[in-house]
Amino acid sequence: MGFMIFLLLFPILVFWGFNYHNMSLHFSLVLGMIALPFVTQLKSVKGNYRFAIAALLTSLVLVFFRSNSFFYFSSAFIAFFVLDKWWGRLNYLPVLLVGAISPIIGSIVYLWSFSIRMQLSQWAGSALQWIGMDIEVMGNVLTLDGTTFSVDPACIGLKLMITALVLGIIILAYFEKKSISPLPLWKALLLLGSVFIGTIFANFIRLLTLIIFYILPENPMHDVVGLLSLGVYVLLPFYFLVKWIYQKHQSGEQAIDKIIGSAQTDRMRYPVLIFLLVFQLFTAQQFLEENVENIAAVQNIEIEGLEKEITKNGVLKLQSEEVLIYIKPPVPVFKGSHDPRYCWQGSGYTFSEVQLETIHDKHIYTAILSKGKDQFYTAWWYENTTTTTPYEWDWRWKTLRGESDFYMINVSCEKKDQLNNWLQQKMILGAQ
Helix, strand or coil, X not given: CHHHHHHHHHHHHHHHHHHHHXXXXXXXXXXXXXXXXXXXXXXXXXXXXXXXXXXXXXXXXXXXXXXXXXXXXXHXXXXXXXXXXXXXXXXXXXXXXXXXXXXXXXXXXXHHCHHHHHHHHHHHHHHHHHCCCCEEEECCEEEECCEEEECCCCCCCHHHHHHHHHHHHHHXXXXXXXXCCCCCHHHHHHHHHHHHHHHHHXXXXXXXXXXXXXXCCCCCHHHHHHHHHHXXXXXXXXXXXXXXXXXXXXXXXXXXXXXCCCHHXXXXXXXXXXXXHHHHHHHHHHHHCCCCCCHHHCXXXXXXXXXXXXXXXXXXXXXXXXXXXXXXXXXXXXXXCCCHHHHHHHCCCEEEEEEEEEECCEEEEEEEEEXXXXXXXXXXXXXXXXXXXXXXXXXXXXXXXXXXXXXEEEEEECCHHHHHHHHHHCCCHHHC
């Protein structure tokens, strides 16, 4: 038993040892570790090589591209292979759980949900104006009698969304343990999709409640309202929905598992595992080195009147007394795009008054950056030689359709009018 536990922990320790600086012990990871025993079921028969194949495919990507997310999933698949092949055939809920707490889900929720937060602000403002309240909406900020309320990442962000997903998976596990056969994977994914929709609705009700009753962030009821919204509008309906689905699913016929394997292929599990672990160690070495972007993509970009510098991680920095510009090289469509909301926050700055604007025919995001007494205005968007867009999904889709690579452009000034004037007078990539 001790040896099997070592085999299980080894790929996890390799991942943590080589990539701990990119995978801190954050809330969602701790929550997932707590939930894992509740959602894991092992059958008496041993599994096949499905997780070994998944681990190999995700590891092969790392040979050509550096990706924290692929390293995360390849390590998880190796651990699942050990469980599946040494302990017993594993159900799919742990895989969904690992996906729910993964870095890629965190990035999607934090960055891609911004348009949802903007829309929630508009809906809440329209609803409150309809009932006669004098409220103003600017981006994701609502102002009522001088008091501001905002739909920040914390509202429809990592903690609430991932908490809802993890608890939803635990509910699925509860009914799976009581049933004679689990739901198909596609049904479970659809059900978890309803958690996402329910969380958006819960945030809408939460925002209305906070504004109507003037509940500010420092008020303990601010968090209580969020938890009540999560329970009443997401988890409770989800529980009864899953219960109803399982009642329909159970037809009295027990599912038959198709186990691929034999005594001969069972003896192959050790060579396969050794190969996967050696391959994991090989691909892990790249994470000990600093991630340097494609310097060649930005080294020829110059703008008259601005001092040029390429940072140690390959980002182009252009600056003068009036403006600071960061131009970040293109990345593959499956990788993070170095959104400034991550980079600036890593330097201790906070974002406020984030909104979508149109300046010089560009649709861009703007915000105020603050750190202590320091404050300045910033704008960002994605741009290639022909197109500009503020949307993550848009530049990825256009790249897949064959458009040229997109750069991340981030422009900052101390004054709002300086930022507006500079954006109206200058083009970035057009200035090469």
